[in-house]
Amino acid sequence: MKEKYIGVLAVVLAVINFGVPYLVLQDVQRFTGNYLFWTSLAMIVILFGIWNVKKWGDEG
Amino acid sequence: MNPLYVFLALGLWFILGVVIAYFARKRLGEGLPDFFLANRKLGGFISGMTYSATTYSAFMMVGLVGLTYASGVGALGFEMTYLMYTIILLLIFAPRFWVAGKKFGYITPPELLAGRYQSKWVGIIASVICLVMLIPYASVQLMGIGYLLSGLTPSSFSNMYLIGILLGASFSTIASLVAGMKSVSWTDAFQALTMLLASIALLLFVFYHFFGSPVGFVSTVSAETPELLKLNWDLKMFIGLSLPWAFFAVTNPQVSQRMFVSDSPVSLKRMIIYFSIFGFIYTVITTLLGLSIANIGGLSISAPDQAIAALLSNVPVVLGLVVFVSIFAAATSTLGSIILTLSSIGSRDLIKNLDRDIPEDKELLYGKLLIVCIVIVCVIFANLKLELIAVLSSMASGGLLVLAPTIIGTFFWKRSTAEGALTSMGMGGVLTASLYITGWYPFGWWPSVWGLIVTVAIYVGISYLTEPPEYNEEFFEKIEEGLEKNGFKSSTGSISLFSSEEEG
Numbered sequence: 001m002k003e004k005y006i007g008v009l010a011v012v013l014a015v016i017n018f019g020v021p022y023l024v025l026q027d028v029q030r031f032t033g034n035y036l037f038w039t040s041l042a043m044i045v046i047l048f049g050i051w052n053v054k055k056w057g058d059e060g
Numbered sequence: 061m062n063p064l065y066v067f068l069a070l071g072l073w074f075i076l077g078v079v080i081a082y083f084a085r086k087r088l089g090e091g092l093p094d095f096f097l098a099n100r101k102l103g104g105f106i107s108g109m110t111y112s113a114t115t116y117s118a119f120m121m122v123g124l125v126g127l128t129y130a131s132g133v134g135a136l137g138f139e140m141t142y143l144m145y146t147i148i149l150l151l152i153f154a155p156r157f158w159v160a161g162k163k164f165g166y167i168t169p170p171e172l173l174a175g176r177y178q179s180k181w182v183g184i185i186a187s188v189i190c191l192v193m194l195i196p197y198a199s200v201q202l203m204g205i206g207y208l209l210s211g212l213t214p215s216s217f218s219n220m221y222l223i224g225i226l227l228g229a230s231f232s233t234i235a236s237l238v239a240g241m242k243s244v245s246w247t248d249a250f251q252a253l254t255m256l257l258a259s260i261a262l263l264l265f266v267f268y269h270f271f272g273s274p275v276g277f278v279s280t281v282s283a284e285t286p287e288l289l290k291l292n293w294d295l296k297m298f299i300g301l302s303l304p305w306a307f308f309a310v311t312n313p314q315v316s317q318r319m320f321v322s323d324s325p326v327s328l329k330r331m332i333i334y335f336s337i338f339g340f341i342y343t344v345i346t347t348l349l350g351l352s353i354a355n356i357g358g359l360s361i362s363a364p365d366q367a368i369a370a371l372l373s374n375v376p377v378v379l380g381l382v383v384f385v386s387i388f389a390a391a392t393s394t395l396g397s398i399i400l401t402l403s404s405i406g407s408r409d410l411i412k413n414l415d416r417d418i419p420e421d422k423e424l425l426y427g428k429l430l431i432v433c434i435v436i437v438c439v440i441f442a443n444l445k446l447e448l449i450a451v452l453s454s455m456a457s458g459g460l461l462v463l464a465p466t467i468i469g470t471f472f473w474k475r476s477t478a479e480g481a482l483t484s485m486g487m488g489g490v491l492t493a494s495l496y497i498t499g500w501y502p503f504g505w506w507p508s509v510w511g512l513i514v515t516v517a518i519y520v521g522i523s524y525l526t527e528p529p530e531y532n533e534e535f536f537e538k539i540e541e542g543l544e545k546n547g548f549k550s551s552t553g554s555i556s557l558f559s560s561e562e563e564g
Contacts, residue, residue, distance in 0.1 A: 002549070003152050003472070006148060006151055006152055007152075009148070010145070010148050013144060013145075013148070017137075017141055017144070018295070018298070018299065021137060021291050022291065022295055025291065026290070026291045027290060028289070028290065029282075029286035029287065029289050029290045030282060030286070030289055031278055031281070031282065031289060033133070033289055033290070033291075034133045034134075034136075034137060034289070034290075034291050035133050035136060035289060035347075038133075038136050038137045038140040039136070039140070039340075039344060041140070041144065042140045042143055042144055042340055042343075043340065045143075045144040045147055045148070046147060046336040046337070046340055048147075049147040049148075049150070049151055049332060049333070049336055050333055050336070052151050053151065053328075053329040053332055053333065054329070055547070056155070056325045056326065056328065056329040056547060056548055057324055057325030057326040057328075057329060057546065057547045057548075058547050
């Protein structure tokens with residue numbers, strides 16, 4: 001079931017989204033720290049979303 | 061800024077908006093779905109833009125810019141968390157809302173809940189929660205316009221706050237009343253494009269005028285204010301603020317209702333893609349503006365929310381006016397959508413439930429009257445400048461979070477019952493509101509966190525203690541059937557990366 005995997009992914013995303021900034025990058029004072037991390041993570045999620053919806057309606 | 065310029069810009073904007081709203085009126089049918097959902101016939105671009113303009117309010121250019129200016133990169137994390145989870149929720153829920161709307165004719169999200177749980181009280185309680193939480197949130201949009209207008213014009217001009225409120229209220233009322241969802245979505249699209257283009261123009265000007273180039277900006281921030289690139293937010297605050305926003309796409313009816321309006325699965329797909337790209341660009345721009353303002357000398361900023369106004373008074377007049385109008389647009393587009401959604405909820409889920417035999421034309425009339433009533437209430441609230449409004453507004457997203465288990469269970473838990481939904485929404489709502497109003501954060505965790513934990517526990521517990529309606533099976537089967545039929549379950553397997561079993 002597709003949604004189950006997206007659900008699991010949402011939990012993994014939560015761990016990464018809160019874990020990496022607070023445990024790994026908290027003291028980094030550069031753009032390559034949390035700024036780059038969150039923008040990159042969001043871009044990955046956007047690409048994942050586009051990839052997931054690309055077949056919608058194909059068999060309608 | 062010269063008030064004459066401000067009013068000329070607003071006047072021009074007003075005329076354009078009204079013309080667009082009237083154009084949208086053409087080919088408008090007379091039924092309720094026509095008025096409240098544009099007869100479920102919006103294309104992908106308009107759907108995506110109305111979703112973006114509804115969800116991104118004046119908070120972005122005023123609140124988020126100020127938050128980044130004052131507290132740095134944590135603000136970006138908070139807003140990106142919202143964006144990422146909205147995309148994930150749309151992937152899961154947009155097809156289901158869309159199919160349910162088409163199959164059962166639902167117009168509002170509470171109507172969907174009432175239908176699925178076979179209980180009008182589930183719809184009524186959900187509606188009351190939406191009204192209580194969203195009217196203050198809508199009023200704050202008007203307050204934002206009022207403060208911005210009075211901040212941009214000389215203090216010798218009195219009543220600018222009230223004039224701003226009345227202008228915003230008038231524009232939103234016209235956009236909602238002329239052709240309902242159709243005029244709201246068309247003006248939203250116009251407003252979304254204005255918001256995006258104006259913010260890009262402002263950022264480019266700031267980069268080249270104040271820092272020489274984007275590279276100059278990066279070097280200056282890295283050298284002068286590196287502390288803003290460090291994560292300064294307390295983890296509990298970060299989670300407390302982000303959690304309600306992570307579920308915003310399903311708990312806020314003004315956006316979840318937009319999952320009903322697309323004309324086809326392809327348009328729904330485009331809505332998600334356009335929104336994702338819009339949200340990403342707009343978030344990056346607003347946070348970069350916040351970091352910029354912190355590195356521009358000579359700006360007089362008394363509070364973080366004043367940061368953008370301080371910047372606008374130091375850019376060329378035309379650019380300042382365009383950005384001001386774009387912030388006005390962000391506020392009125394969010395306000396117009398909330399007003400329209402609340403009026404549909406009021407007429408469909410409250411009045412209709414009290415009088416089942418009410419004819420459709422009368423229901424529509426009540427809906428239109430409700431638009432006017434809700435706007436008047438918002439204007440009164442905004443003009444009173446009550447501190448309570450600010451509290452209620454910040455409570456809005458946390459308060460609406462109590463709807464999350466009931467909405468998620470609607471599509472994913474056959475065992476869930478109306479009793480579970482009712483008790484969890486009612487008790488969860490009272491608990492969350494009490495914690496916000498008293499300001500009590502047990503063990504340092506925010507009310508939204510406690511509200512969600514308690515709501516889930518009650519929803520699951522009471523559902524297990526009560527009998528689910530037999531209708532649940534039928535509802536789930538019909539939704540699955542609709543998903544298959546409309547090509548949402550592609551046989552090519554859109555997440556085959558994870559497993560070969562996901563096709564079913």
